[in-house]
Amino acid sequence: MSGKTMDISINLNGKRVAASVSPDLSLLAFVRAQGCKSVKCACETTNCGLCTVWLDGQAVLSCAVPMARANGHAVMTLEGLQAESADFARCMAEEGAEQCGFCSPGLIMNVLSMEREIRERAAAAGEEPQMPSDEEMDSYLAGNLCRCTGYTSQRRAIRRYMASRFAACAQAVVAGQEE
Amino acid sequence: MSMIVTRESERANLSCVGAPVVKRDAAALLSGKPVFTNDLAPADALIVKILHSPHAFARIRDIDTSRALKVPGVVAVYTYKDVPNKRFTLAGQSYPEASPYDRLILDQVVRYVGDEVAIVAAETEDAARSALKLIKVDYEVMEPVLDFTRAKGNPVVIHTEDNYHVNGAWINNDRARNVVASGLSAHGDLEAAFAECDIVVDETYHTLADNQGMMETFRSFAEIDAYGRITVTASTQVPFHVRRMVANALDIPQSRVRVVKPRIGGGFGAKQSGCNEIFCAFVTAKTGRPSKVVYTREETLASSNSRHEMQMHVRLGAKNDGTIVAIDLYTLSNQGAYGEHGPTTVGLSGHKSLPLYNHAKATRFAFDVVYTNTMPAGAYRGYGATQGLFAVESAVNELADRLGMDPCEIRFKNLVTPGERLAQYDDNELYSCNVSACLRRAMEMIGWDDKPLARDLGDRVRGLGVALSMQGSAIAKIDIGSVDLRLEETGFYTLSVGATDMGTGSDTILAQFAAEALRCDTDRIVVHGVDTDVSPFDTGSYASASTYLTGMATIKASERLIAELRQRAAGFMGVDADDVLFDGERLLAFAPGTLAEGGADIPEFSGIYDDVEAIARSYRLAERAPEAEPVAEMTLAELANRLVAGGDGDCLTAHAAASSPTSPPPFMSGIAEVDVDKATGKVTVVDYVSVVDCGTVVNENLARVQAEGGIAQGIGMALTEDVQYSGRGRMRTRSLMTYKMPTRLDVPDIRVEFAPSYEPTGPFGAKSIGEVVINTPSPAIASAVAHATGHYVRTLPITPEKALFGE
Numbered sequence: 003m004s005g006k007t008m009d010i011s012i013n014l015n016g017k018r019v020a021a022s023v024s025p026d027l028s029l030l031a032f033v034r035a036q037g038c039k040s041v042k043c044a045c046e047t048t049n050c051g052l053c054t055v056w057l058d059g060q061a062v063l064s065c066a067v068p069m070a071r072a073n074g075h076a077v078m079t080l081e082g083l084q085a086e087s088a089d090f091a092r093c094m095a096e097e098g099a100e101q102c103g104f105c106s107p108g109l110i111m112n113v114l115s116m117e118r119e120i121r122e123r124a125a126a127a128g129e130e131p132q133m134p135s136d137e138e139m140d141s142y143l144a145g146n147l148c149r150c151t152g153y154t155s156q157r158r159a160i161r162r163y164m165a166s167r168f169a170a171c172a173q174a175v176v177a178g179q180e181e
Numbered sequence: 182m183s184m185i186v187t188r189e190s191e192r193a194n195l196s197c198v199g200a201p202v203v204k205r206d207a208a209a210l211l212s213g214k215p216v217f218t219n220d221l222a223p224a225d226a227l228i229v230k231i232l233h234s235p236h237a238f239a240r241i242r243d244i245d246t247s248r249a250l251k252v253p254g255v256v257a258v259y260t261y262k263d264v265p266n267k268r269f270t271l272a273g274q275s276y277p278e279a280s281p282y283d284r285l286i287l288d289q290v291v292r293y294v295g296d297e298v299a300i301v302a303a304e305t306e307d308a309a310r311s312a313l314k315l316i317k318v319d320y321e322v323m324e325p326v327l328d329f330t331r332a333k334g335n336p337v338v339i340h341t342e343d344n345y346h347v348n349g350a351w352i353n354n355d356r357a358r359n360v361v362a363s364g365l366s367a368h369g370d371l372e373a374a375f376a377e378c379d380i381v382v383d384e385t386y387h388t389l390a391d392n393q394g395m396m397e398t399f400r401s402f403a404e405i406d407a408y409g410r411i412t413v414t415a416s417t418q419v420p421f422h423v424r425r426m427v428a429n430a431l432d433i434p435q436s437r438v439r440v441v442k443p444r445i446g447g448g449f450g451a452k453q454s455g456c457n458e459i460f461c462a463f464v465t466a467k468t469g470r471p472s473k474v475v476y477t478r479e480e481t482l483a484s485s486n487s488r489h490e491m492q493m494h495v496r497l498g499a500k501n502d503g504t505i506v507a508i509d510l511y512t513l514s515n516q517g518a519y520g521e522h523g524p525t526t527v528g529l530s531g532h533k534s535l536p537l538y539n540h541a542k543a544t545r546f547a548f549d550v551v552y553t554n555t556m557p558a559g560a561y562r563g564y565g566a567t568q569g570l571f572a573v574e575s576a577v578n579e580l581a582d583r584l585g586m587d588p589c590e591i592r593f594k595n596l597v598t599p600g601e602r603l604a605q606y607d608d609n610e611l612y613s614c615n616v617s618a619c620l621r622r623a624m625e626m627i628g629w630d631d632k633p634l635a636r637d638l639g640d641r642v643r644g645l646g647v648a649l650s651m652q653g654s655a656i657a658k659i660d661i662g663s664v665d666l667r668l669e670e671t672g673f674y675t676l677s678v679g680a681t682d683m684g685t686g687s688d689t690i691l692a693q694f695a696a697e698a699l700r701c702d703t704d705r706i707v708v709h710g711v712d713t714d715v716s717p718f719d720t721g722s723y724a725s726a727s728t729y730l731t732g733m734a735t736i737k738a739s740e741r742l743i744a745e746l747r748q749r750a751a752g753f754m755g756v757d758a759d760d761v762l763f764d765g766e767r768l769l770a771f772a773p774g775t776l777a778e779g780g781a782d783i784p785e786f787s788g789i790y791d792d793v794e795a796i797a798r799s800y801r802l803a804e805r806a807p808e809a810e811p812v813a814e815m816t817l818a819e820l821a822n823r824l825v826a827g828g829d830g831d832c833l834t835a836h837a838a839a840s841s842p843t844s845p846p847p848f849m850s851g852i853a854e855v856d857v858d859k860a861t862g863k864v865t866v867v868d869y870v871s872v873v874d875c876g877t878v879v880n881e882n883l884a885r886v887q888a889e890g891g892i893a894q895g896i897g898m899a900l901t902e903d904v905q906y907s908g909r910g911r912m913r914t915r916s917l918m919t920y921k922m923p924t925r926l927d928v929p930d931i932r933v934e935f936a937p938s939y940e941p942t943g944p945f946g947a948k949s950i951g952e953v954v955i956n957t958p959s960p961a962i963a964s965a966v967a968h969a970t971g972h973y974v975r976t977l978p979i980t981p982e983k984a985l986f987g988e
Contacts, residue, residue: 101447103684147922
């Protein structure tokens with residue numbers, strides 16, 4: 003703790019927020035103080051994924067981002083993605099995959115980030131976006147811990163959601179599940 | 182039309198029970214609403230931080246807080262000199278509490294690395310942290326007891342304080358020898374039974390002090406209400422027990438304390454013990470200001486509570502044909518520094534493992550629970566049964582291998598069956614049990630008959646292993662669940678519960694029960710809990726109690742409310758209540774005698790819950806009535822409005838409590854298929870199938886997720902959760918970097934099915950599911966690894982080194 007403060011300004015969920023803060027204050031602590039309580043802390047060692055937010059559209063662990071680095075950038079939390087996350091939230095609820103729900107916001111932020119990356123990568127390559135494989139989903143989301151569900155119900159929810167988003171491949175998934 | 186059922190054949194008639202109803206709090210949780218403890222704390226709450234002991238065993242000679250108090254923003258620093266000298270326990274248990282009263286808020290003697298030395302309260306996080314570093318403590322460091330196999334009778338005695346207190350002689354406490362509790366239960370002539378045996382497996386098994394690992398760490402905040410009382414909002418499974426702990430710790434009457442439970446980010450038993458509630462309550466009592474304490478992951482791993490580490494010596498005797506004749510189990514349980522849940526957890530290691538093999542002619546179960554200078558143990562899903570089943574199921578697997586028998590076949594030969602009295606289970610009668618069906622179906626799911634126990638796949642070997650599990654459903658004759666059910670204006674209901682939904686969905690389960698009994702949609706049931714000022718008493722959500730016990734209270738309250746509704750409607754319609762039928766929406770009056778009960782077709786019933794039988798009878802009336810035309814009717818909405826809002830005002834509330842003379846065991850099978858890498862020894866679970874008998878499945882989604890989640894925790898326990906201490910008693914595994922819980926890369930798609938028996942003492946035939954699901958992975962995976970490698974790993978976890986080279 004340096005004891006000094008710096009003036010920062012970020013775009014938080016579409017609104018400009020300015021404050022004078024310690025430069026090493028974490029983005030996690032800052033957004034919670036701004037009322038974004040969906041962002042949770044569960045480890046302090048960047049192992050759990052619960053504090054996942056978007057920094058300029060990229061999923062990051064907000065516990066590892068000091069405010070000096072967030073300064074001038076756009077930050078999105080689940081509070082700012084209520085409409086965009088509704089479909090995936092419904093898939094989760096219908097599978098009972100939220101359980102205690104403490105890790106859900108971080109997971110949702112990362113699932114939506116994965117979806118967006120798939121679209122952007124496909125667009126850059128001039129291809130149709132493809133439904134990710136189970137391995138790709140597990141690997142992308144490996145940093146999102148959950149102690150309640152054993153991940154299996156989350157996988158069901160994520161598959162269902164991705165299948166609904168990437169219609170071209172939905173058929174293959176449905177067929178796979180019926181095996 | 183739905184109806185109450187009291188037997189299996191009627192289960193198909195249920196409409197709300199069994200449906201995959203979405204959790205009532207799902208929308209709030211999945212949109213990130215501020216519903217957890219730390220989201221709700223007042224913005225001006227003082228930040229409370231704890232100074233933890235760096236020594237495993239020491240006496241504080243001197244403690245200087247003067248420099249810490251000078252830090253700007255620091256409001257108070259408290260030491261052992263400031264707290265009441267009255268001992269208590271943090272175990273969340275019912276009267277008479279089994280755990281010794283061996284704690285103070287802060288003590289002059291610290292008994293493990295992580296024990297609390299001082300409390301700092303400050304305006305900001307930074308000030309509190311700075312102050313912690315400036316507290317100067319002069320310790321007289323003492324020789325600790327770190328090895329629990331040497332604790333009993335060790336010259337170093339951990340608890341010598343003169344105000345130490347036990348609530349009952351039955352725990353056989355002998356603290357002068359570091360013994361928290363000990364006991365013995367035996368049936369049959371053990372030595373004669375062993376003399377009959379052709380083969381005896383004689384092995385020792387060892388499980389570690391695993392951490393529950395809930396995502397939400399321990400946290401609480403306190404404030405003083407308008408009446409000058411202390412209100413503690415806490416992430417706890419046991420609000421009513423926390424009320425007692427806070428009162429005991431602060432030495433104030435319980436009437437001065439209120440405890441509120443918001444949404445909880447998982448508990449798994451960790452939050453069946455109190456933790457930091459006493460610290461914020463103390464700070465608020467002293468300063469008059471709101472205060473909050475949020476534990477870090479490090480504190481949660483190293484300064485709270487864990488599973489009891491246990492060493493279990495099993496002697497399992499059998500005939501050459503695989504008939505199990507005698508079992509002798511001795512469990513040594515490592516309590517750590519304070520006695521929470523010590524006398525009780527250990528019992529389950531025998532009482533919830535040996536009954537699987539109830540046909541044995543003789544069994545003996547003896548145990549000691551010992552203090553050491555390590556982190557105190559507490560409750561963790563499975564609560565001793567997990568440890569005992571690792572030992573007993575592993576021994577059965579070893580027996581099968583030594584006899585060259587199929588491990589499933591040896592179980593079919595010996596398994597307990599319904600109707601038996603369970604010798605090691607308080608001689609309770611086993612009413613419902615589908616454990617054989619669970620095993621048979623799991624074998625089909627994995628293709629057991631077509632697979633060898635080990636297959637060489639080139640760079641790895643694939644092994645197959647099996648295990649069975651049982652647990653209980655609430656603590657017989659001790660736990661109590663109760664509800665208040667209120668009729669509200671327009672005819673909806675408020676169900677007030679003291680059971681603590683900690684993410685499991687018990688609020689939803691209880692709403693399903695109420696909706697089934699009241700014949701309405703679950704949306705018509707508002708569930709509220711828990712606030713100890715408002716909610717009816719409930720011992721809390723632990724011991725797999727909520728569905729079974731609070732569920733039964735919900736049914737009883739529903740019946741009482743229905744009886745009241747019929748009575749009041751009869752008054753308004755000018756008929757006799759016996760001629761009034763409630764169909765969920767309307768109260769229908771029939772000509773006298775139309776609803777008279779035939780008397781035939783009364784189902785066979787255990788008689789334990791006469792209320793349920795009464796409810797069932799009242800519902801059977803409905804089946805006979807439809808042919809007749811009602812002579813009068815009124816809607817529930819009309820009745821409710823007239824009662825609540827009209828001039829005939831009377832607000833109807835039904836209260837009911839339930840406790841049970843028995844604790845019906847759920848059962849479960851688990852089969853693991855694992856790959857062991859020939860070069861690295863890494864064990865990968867490639868498939869896991871499981872079939873659960875939890876009685877009636879109340880909510881298939883939630884039951885399935887319970888099972889999948891419990892199995893994943895069990896996989897962590899089996900393979901990676903390797904609690905380690907340094908030679909000086911400092912826990913090494915104090916972050917999620919070093920304490921390795923499974924990620925989604927470590928867990929396959931777990932396949933779960935149900936083989937529901939019908940439990941006559943349970944609500945709609947339900948037993949429990951919360952804990953039974955964690956018990957199969959360790960023994961099943963250990964056996965699969967043994968089949969793949971020839972190494973029987975008897976000390977968890979099964980690290981690559983142990984898999985490759987043996988222990």
